[in-house]
Amino acid sequence: MSKLSDTTRSKLKAISTATVATALYKRGFRIQCIQDVHPLSPDQPTMVGGAFTLRYMPAREDLNKLEVFRDRSHPQRKAIEDCPPGAVLVMDSRKDARAASAGAILVTRLMKRGVAGVVTDGGFRDSAEIARLGFPAYHHRPSAPTNLTLHHAIEINVPIGCGDAPVFPGDVILGDADGVIVIPAHLADEIAEETFEMTAFEDFVAEEVHSGRGIFGLYPATDPQTLTDFAAWRKRNGR
Template sequence: MDPTTRERLMQISTATLCTALFKRGLRNQCIQDVRPLNPGLPNMVGEAFTLRYIPAREDRNGIAVFQNRDHPQRKAVEDCPGGAVLVIDSRKDARAASAGGILVARLMQRGVAGVVTDGGFRDSPDIARYAMPAYHSRPSAPTNLTLHEAIEINGPIGCGDVAVFPGDVVVGDAEGVVVIPAHLADEIAAEATEMTVFEDFVQEKVMEGRSILGLYPPTDERSRSDFAAWRAERGR
């Protein structure tokens, strides 16, 4: 990812990104029904590295599978690049954990930018204290082996009803997680940065008591000229 793009996305809300994507006809880029375990952290920004689960089958998914050093869940944790976001397709099933505190701690120590699952995490109180963003549907104590088999690393997945391809740019904040197609990341980041500046101006004026009519959107010439002056004054 272009470092400038990463820096810009660190300052942009998922709400603004959704609007910028909607302008391009992309309506379904917000991962559904996930929430941050640690909402006080800065934005999560990174390229997607994916892990896909399928339903577990009892003759394949005993506890002994973890003795295999190439087990896909363990290998994904060790192979996910620093600065990337591990995105896990758990089929929106949080009845068994997608991962737990130890594996998420390993991701954090390896410099991974964050982790997202449309299932659940076990050890969620521990993960909530980590200095790495983590998003899930709800806490889930049972091991993933009871319901999920890790089957594929870094292929296309669905997570929370969103198609995620390896290398897509994943952004999370206190509200949720948005997936930006890789080829659009630079232009979305640039446009959303401009949108954020204008929205900050609008928010300030609304808090001063100004009507949104003619201001948001800026259909009045006064709004456009006021914004230009506000922006120049603040060097934005």
């Protein structure tokens, strides 16, 4: 897994998924947003970390009995213990929330190990308990049945699809109130720098709009006066 620098992590924590989506779109990336996943709590912190992946396939009844959890190499259990501190566990549950991808005990273990967050395109059981942890967690919807009824954990830290987005190990995952986006690892530093600047400009624009200024020439900044005003705003606000 590629190393996410502290500088890039810090910048991305101050940036929205919407702003990152625009920067990726400018580079031709259109499907980096993980579809139909939602934060379990509206108050959970912004999630930033490198992707560590778990892939599920459809379960086969003779291979998916409760006894499989006695095996320490079981991919779901191993993913919980192997996901590095600061990383995000991303689970490909085939967009199927009829059975849980994990529950509160496993998510709590991730939190206690220093993992940065968890995402599934399926569902979590114990969702209210997970929501109270204050830990970044995203899923499609709550789901009570054990994952064993429908999902067979097959392998960890391989390329996956999650909510129609391609996720490669080490890609940078950003999650906020709007959802989750995947930043290709080789672009993370570049995207963080660009979107940090974009965020400063958008904060300036928001203040101008709140004060009654119209958007023509302001957003986008086609009027030269806009850039002059922005420079003065940055100096005034230390941005």
